[in-house]
Amino acid sequence: MSFVFTPPAQASVPVVGSSERFPVRRVYCVGRNYVEHAKEMGFTGREAPFFFLKPADAVVPVNAGETGSIAYPSLTKDLHHEIELVACIGTGGKNIKAADALNHIWGYAVGLDMTRRDLQGEMKKQGRPWCIGKAFEQSAPIGPITPAAQAGDVANAEIWLKVNGQDRQRSTVSKLIWNLSEIIEHISTAWELAPGDLIYTGTPEGVAAVSPGDTLEGGVAGLTPLSVKIAAAR
Structure with a gap:
């Protein structure tokens, strides 16, 4: 097979204890999935789950023990961090039941959902899609x-x-409004999940702005921590 130009490299993520890598197909994200974060965004209660997607080129894989780098994105003056547990799908399916959902998870990782909050907020005010606030390059370390x-x-x-080095976000995964099994059940009714899908499961309270030069260090107990530095705008 020939192409009119060289296709981009397959997005992939390193695997703990292995030279093999996990190929990325899609990136799903769950919105407002911790009670206290929902409150700080102006919402209360257990609203129906909702989702948005990021492109595969949003993924910035960072090796264990290293500090990755992402450029401060264009157009924004209010770039926010959102630390998240990422569920990595190894077995796909449609209309997956919650009782069976965890069997579809190949592994877990620590991720950041970087957000151009000012652009997201403006799109919300206008009732327009807010992809510009979420689905940009390097927005998913x-x-x-x-x-x-x-x-x-x-x-x-x-x-x-x-x-x-200063605490910004700290909570437990048990405080998810919709747990891992419920998330997979809901997503798989709208899309057919497949191997290589990443699910960013939501962020706890404490989201705030970062600036060029800042170093973000995050983790989920039992998983390899993630370290990312914000570089100057390109």
């Missing part, structure tokens, strides 16, 4: 994937983020 069998009690793990 992610650390190495730990296979599910080695990840421990992810559902009750502590999740945290520090910026320049």
Whole structure:
């Protein structure tokens, strides 16, 4: 097969303890999925789950023990961090039941959903899609994937983020409004999940702005931490 130009490289994520890599197909994200974060965004209650997607080129894989780098994106003056547990799908399916959902997860990782909050807010005011606030290049840094069998009690793990060594976000995965099984059940009714899909499961309270030069360090207990530095705008 020939192409009119060289196709981009396959997006992929390193795997803990292996030279193999996890190929990325799609990136799904769950909105407002921790109670306290929903409150800080002006919402209360257990609203129906909703989702948005990021392109595969949003993924910035970071190796264990290294600090990745992402450029401060264009157009924004209010870039926010959102630390998240990422579920990595190894077995696809449609209309997956919650009781069987965890069997579809290949592994877990720590991710960041970077957000151009000012652009997102403006689109919300206008009733327009807010892809410009979420689905941009380098907006989904992610650390190495730990296979599910080695990840421990992810559902009750502590999740945290520090910026320049100072605590910004700290909670537990048990405070998800919609848990991992329910998330997969809901997503798979709207899309057919497939191997290589990443699901960013939501962020706890404490989201705030970052600037060029800041270093973000985040983690989920039992998983490899993620470290990212914000570089100057390109």
